[in-house]
Amino acid sequence: MTTEKLAVCPGSFDPVTLGHIDIINRASKLFDRVIVLVSINAAKTYSFTTAERVKMLETVTKGIPNVEIDVLEGLLADYVREKKAIAIVKGLRAVSDFEYEFQMALANKKLYADAETVFLTTSAENMYLSSSVVKQIASFGGDISHFVSPSILYDIKDRLTKQVKTD
Numbered sequence: 001m002t003t004e005k006l007a008v009c010p011g012s013f014d015p016v017t018l019g020h021i022d023i024i025n026r027a028s029k030l031f032d033r034v035i036v037l038v039s040i041n042a043a044k045t046y047s048f049t050t051a052e053r054v055k056m057l058e059t060v061t062k063g064i065p066n067v068e069i070d071v072l073e074g075l076l077a078d079y080v081r082e083k084k085a086i087a088i089v090k091g092l093r094a095v096s097d098f099e100y101e102f103q104m105a106l107a108n109k110k111l112y113a114d115a116e117t118v119f120l121t122t123s124a125e126n127m128y129l130s131s132s133v134v135k136q137i138a139s140f141g142g143d144i145s146h147f148v149s150p151s152i153l154y155d156i157k158d159r160l161t162k163q164v165k166t167d
């Protein structure tokens with residue numbers, strides 16, 4: 001009997017960038033199935049609603065058959081345990097990401113020891129890229145076409161120039 005190797009790729013995705021898509025794509029080649037999990041980071045306030053973040057992720061991952069989107073309501077470690085996932089996949093851009101990600105990886109390991117956090121290093125062209133950079137550029141009317149998928153470009157621009165948020 002073969003056991004499916006499932007990975008969870010959690011994040012805020014506020015909004016999903018080309019950097020995220022690159023990590024999701026690469027994770028989809030390493031694991032049988034990947035759940036991209038729209039999660040709450042208690043330290044952040046979001047520009048896009050959960051439903052909007054899910055919709056954008058669904059649009060940009062449409063072509064990857066073993067990727068699905070879900071929403072995390074509670075603790076990541078509990079979700080991973082419940083789904084019997086073997087890995088939590090995160091992207092690392094720079095040394096500055098490391099301390100925070102290392103802390104989360106250790107905490108998650110303590111809460112659920114049977115899954116590993118796997119860090120994928122971002123590709124060189126996405127090193128500088130973050131959702132906050134995209135939001136800042138878009139809110140001043142700048143060109144974000146190099147940073148996000150063309151399929152959601154207009155949704156993001158439209159939303160960030162209007163600055164309305166419902167949850």
Ligand code: PNS
Binds near residue numbers: 040075
């Ligand atoms: O994209 P982000 O904001 O860096 O993602 C961080 C996120 C949302 C993955 C993290 O905050 C998280 O896992 N939140 C879920 C709640 C949880 O389990 N917190 C404890 C993590 S140690």
